[in-house]
Amino acid sequence: MADETVEAWVVDVEKTLVDSQPEAEGAKWMAQSIYLVPARMKILGAGAYKPRTLSLGPYHHGDPDLLPMEVHKRRALRHVVRRSGKTARQFVAGVEEVAEKLEGAYADLGDEWRGPGNRSRFLQVMVTDGCFLLEVMRMAAAGEHVGDYAPKDPVFSMHGLLYTVPHIRLDMVIMENQLPLLLLQKIMALENVNTNLTDEFAINRMVLEFLSTMLQPLPPGIGLALHPLDVIRRSFLSGQDQLTSITQGQGYSIPSAFELYHAGISFKAGSTISPRCISFQNGVLTMPRFVMDDSSEYFFLNMMAFERLHADAGNDVTEFVQFLGSILLSAQDVKLLCSEGVIENILHEDEAVVGMFKRLATDFVVVRGSAIGHLYQQVYMYIWNNPCRGLTYWFTQFVNTYFHTPWKAISLFAGTLLLMLSIVQTLYAVLSFYRKKD
Structure with missing residues (x-):
């Protein structure tokens, strides 16, 4: 019985050898x-x-x-x-x-x-x-x-x-x-x-x-x-690229919108809703105007799925979503971009937008050498090439991390107080030891 099974498997493999030719496989994937x-x-x-x-x-x-x-x-x-x-x-x-x-x-x-x-x-x-x-x-x-x-x-x-x-x-x-x-x-x-x-x-x-x-x-x-999804994606990406890609360089991350704003970077709504209108020049980050509603997550998820599954589709929508997920980390980031006319939030709740991009940007990375990766590098160099902007950015991060809510501020104060008391207690113990020894 085992021999018959193996023989049937061998016959099946032999029949499909022609399909494994690079030309045949390539034609299948292209179709x-x-x-x-x-x-x-x-x-x-x-x-x-x-x-x-x-x-x-x-x-x-x-x-x-x-x-x-x-x-x-x-x-x-x-x-x-x-x-x-x-x-x-x-x-x-x-x-x-x-x-x-x-x-x-x-x-x-x-x-x-x-x-x-x-x-x-x-x-x-x-x-x-x-x-x-x-x-x-x-x-x-x-x-x-x-x-x-x-x-x-x-x-x-x-x-x-x-x-x-x-x-x-x-x-x-x-x-x-x-x-x-x-x-x-x-x-x-x-x-x-x-x-x-x-x-x-x-x-x-x-x-x-x-x-x-x-x-x-x-x-x-x-x-x-x-197909219709291809139509909507092509149209979404229509327009001339404002960013140029780079062939090499180390990876960079980008701060949140609130942190960028306090580091001296301003935001401007572009003339289209295409991600290709993104540009960074003289401290101004130009972004596409887009509307966030109940259907936005559907559109983004399926365009990103098409890019992941269709080898010839590219990675533009995925990288744009990753970019938004990086700069929209809190409700104050969403409020800032709404005030600048970049986002029209029909969802009304700013936290809903943050949650959506947190889900969308999961398990995705920016491709090194891409146009978005170049944008990250430009922003990074703009902030840290100027000591004042770098210091302001660091201070904003510190405040945003430890004083964003009253509970965080209380926790920091309590932790600092406990640390100081522990230091005083240690010093007192050491001094008492030496007094007794003398």
Whole structure:
């Protein structure tokens, strides 16, 4: 029995030797762009990686909590097919032309979805979810129900726009809940809509306008984004870098915003919300303007997950979050940046912002030689190249550490008093000893 087991294992290994060629492995990794988030990362997310209203794609299809939306997805499919004048079979056949590319986008996709024998289920989910997502984005763009839906439709109406669409937006940025934009492009071409609307720039813009009105539009010529999360991340990082990276140098840390302020550094809100507007010059730290609300943690966690799992994504969002986690250590740091117009805190509680970035910045480090690492070095040199600024920074740290709250001040006073009494008692004992000896 053992020999048979080993023989079967050897045969299986021999069959997959071709897949281990560098070219084949490289093509596989390049095709993937949608990932299951590992358990070690979900510990930090506290539910931010799981959709709550809508499943998109295969990973969460069939989840019991998401089944109520399936009836609305199938209804949207029927409207798209009827409006196009084509048959559902034609839509499936059209999407099947790019099925291998769509399958390849999903990492660790189970055997129940892959290959010719199981492709029918995969195609059904792709066509249904793609049509539904297009209909939701069109309805939101129009600001009212799409023409061939009932006025009281629970999703495709003003009521749905107010109460359902916000939850769909949140689910659209979840790493495990992505649809390739190639799918949307294919479905729009099958609808016989205006060909100008199926180009890559128009699709990127449609997705971005649905997800956020605050972000910068993606410029033409960059190609079709991978999926909605890729669109939001690219837009968030749009703009020209104000910092230059360095190739070597020792690691530096950065003080909190309150400590920087008392060391002579002032803050200025940049012209955009992109982290690439960060700069430091003549004692002024220019930072992007950003709004902190209930969805901020979702956006940051999933963009950071994409950077960790997609080898070609870079590390920009992760380093920006680490930077914010380093300078926002207390409520007074948040208050300071709010007063300077850098942060608009819709969460209202400053401690909530501190807690959020404390969670987000866990288990992340700034890459040595990066642009943010260079910023840390610039700030460090600005403070310590001037003795007065260095002394002020040290004194601020001391006060902030030992006098931040009345209890800390009382503890310091009591500890100092006990130390002094212990010294006096020791001196008295020594003097008494020598008096007796004399």
